[in-house]
Amino acid sequence: MELLSSDSIAILSFYEQPEHPRLSRDVLRELRDLLRAVRSSGAFRGIVIAANSRSFAVGAMLEEVTAVAGVAAFEFARLGQSVFREIARSPIPVVAAIRGFCLGGGLDLALACHGRVAAYDSSLGSPGATLGLVTGWGGTGRLPRRIGGSTALQMLVTGERIPATQALTMGLVDELAPSADLVSAASRLAKARTTIRRSHF
Numbered sequence: 001m002e003l004l005s006s007d008s009i010a011i012l013s014f015y016e017q018p019e020h021p022r023l024s025r026d027v028l029r030e031l032r033d034l035l036r037a038v039r040s041s042g043a044f045r046g047i048v049i050a051a052n053s054r055s056f057a058v059g060a061m062l063e064e065v066t067a068v069a070g071v072a073a074f075e076f077a078r079l080g081q082s083v084f085r086e087i088a089r090s091p092i093p094v095v096a097a098i099r100g101f102c103l104g105g106g107l108d109l110a111l112a113c114h115g116r117v118a119a120y121d122s123s124l125g126s127p128g129a130t131l132g133l134v135t136g137w138g139g140t141g142r143l144p145r146r147i148g149g150s151t152a153l154q155m156l157v158t159g160e161r162i163p164a165t166q167a168l169t170m171g172l173v174d175e176l177a178p179s180a181d182l183v184s185a186a187s188r189l190a191k192a193r194t195t196i197r198r199s200h201f
Helices: 025-041 061-066 073-090 107-112 127-131 140-146 149-158 164-170 177-199
Strands: 002-006 009-013 046-052 093-100 102-103 115-119 123-125 159-163 175-177
Touching: 002 025, 002 073, 009 025, 009 177, 025 046, 025 073, 046 177, 073 107, 093 107, 093 127, 102 107, 102 127, 107 140, 115 177, 123 164, 140 149, 159 164, 164 175, 175 177
Parallel strands: 009 046, 046 093, 093 115, 102 123, 115 175
Antiparallel strands: 002 009, 123 159
């Protein structure tokens, strides 16, 4: 992932690549290390995890998932859970800037953030059931807390992709923005969340 900064907001964006971004072990570790570096620097008021020009993350590397079993599978699940738990518990607000697809483990990542801004052309979903898989990174717990149990169950069982406008109505995302303004809108939301947190102290 690439680290940029703008007006005291750290922007962690997925690298440009021909394929949609995937959450491999290496990407998860890189994300974890960048988050820790940003927090320890003391120089930032918020963090934005941003899609590249094509998409937000679309889940784990299927080759990695199908190749692991037993202890290795447990360790892979625990890695993702620990990274996303760090995001959820971060004292600095973390906002997901979503365009294109946000699927599977990518949705788990977005749900761990404190806020979500989506481009109008984005879609979100958890298609694991259609592949005989269930995400192991906390999304199955966070999703019903976000949108309610029955709606979450429908998403998880059917694997349907939710368009951005519907995701806003459901409460799955907090704001919609034009693709060109996506990161700016996410940065504003991160700053607003910072102000709210400070006002509670």
